Every structure is written in C-alpha cells, then in structure tokens.
Amino acid sequence: MVSVYRWRLAPDGLATRRQLRALGLRPGGQDVAAQLERPRRRRGALVAYLYRIDRAKPVRPMTPARAAALEVAMRARRICPNCRTDVGYCVPRSLGMCVPCSDIESAA
Numbered sequence: 001m002v003s004v005y006r007w008r009l010a011p012d013g014l015a016t017r018r019q020l021r022a023l024g025l026r027p028g029g030q031d032v033a034a035q036l037e038r039p040r041r042r043r044g045a046l047v048a049y050l051y052r053i054d055r056a057k058p059v060r061p062m063t064p065a066r067a068a069a070l071e072v073a074m075r076a077r078r079i080c081p082n083c084r085t086d087v088g089y090c091v092p093r094s095l096g097m098c099v100p101c102s103d104i105e106s107a108a
Contacts, residue, residue, distance in 0.1 A: 005050075007038035014050040021059070028057030 005011075014034055020026060030051055038046040077090045080098035087098040095102045 002032055003034040005034060005036050007036060010034060010036050010050055013053055015053050015056075016048050016050060020051060020053070020056050023053070023056075024059055025053070025056035026059050027051045028055065030055045 015023070015025075016036075017027065032049045033052045034050040036048040036050055038048075040046060074090075075086070078086050078088060080087050080091055080101055082097040082101040085098070087100075091098055097105070
C-alpha cells in the first residue's frame with residue numbers, strides 16, 4: 001500500500017520525477033514510494049507520484065549516438081509537411097503545418 005499525503009505535506013526525502021531531474025537524478029527502477037494528492041472542487045484530485053531520493057540513481061550521461069538521434073528527431077519536428085521547409089521551430093501539432101502555411105490556408 002502506498003502512503004498518500006496532502007498537497008505540500010509530504011515528508012523530506014521524497015521527490016517527484018521533475019524534482020529528481022532537477023537534482024540530476026532519476027528513479028532508477030524503484031517503485032513509487034508515496035502519492036501526493038491535491039484536491040479540486042469539480043474534478044478528481046491531482047495526483048503526483050513520489051520517489052525516495054536516497055534510492056535514486058544519477059541521470060545517464062548523453063552519448064554522441066544519443067545526441068545524434070535527438071538531433072534527427074528534433075529536425076523532423078521542425079520540417080513543415082506542407083511546404084517541406086525547416087521553419088526553425090517545432091511545428092504545432094494543433095495546426096499540423098507551420099504558421100505561415102496555416103495562415104494561407106485559413107485565408108483561402
């Protein structure tokens with residue numbers, strides 16, 4: 001059974017994934033140690049999973065192969081499928097094309 005804490009009342013020594021990452025750590029295969037809940041009025045509570053900091057492992061270093069694969073993936077996200085140009089930013093998924101192509105299409 002996982003311990004459940006109210007928002008901002010978790011004990012020291014526990015952290016979320018983002019907090020671990022800010023410390024240069026990762027969960028490292030450990031199970032969730034506790035759960036943090038923030039109640040909301042009209043919907044279900046927000047939930048954050050907490051991991052023990054003392055069991056966390058350091059983040060794996062970036063290798064040249066991983067850096068190259070990341071560059072290829074990011075380049076693919078910058079290419080507009082409509083005009084086939086590298087627009088210099090990630091193409092918004094909501095538009096499905098770069099902003100200039102979207103403006104031309106919406107004006108037509």
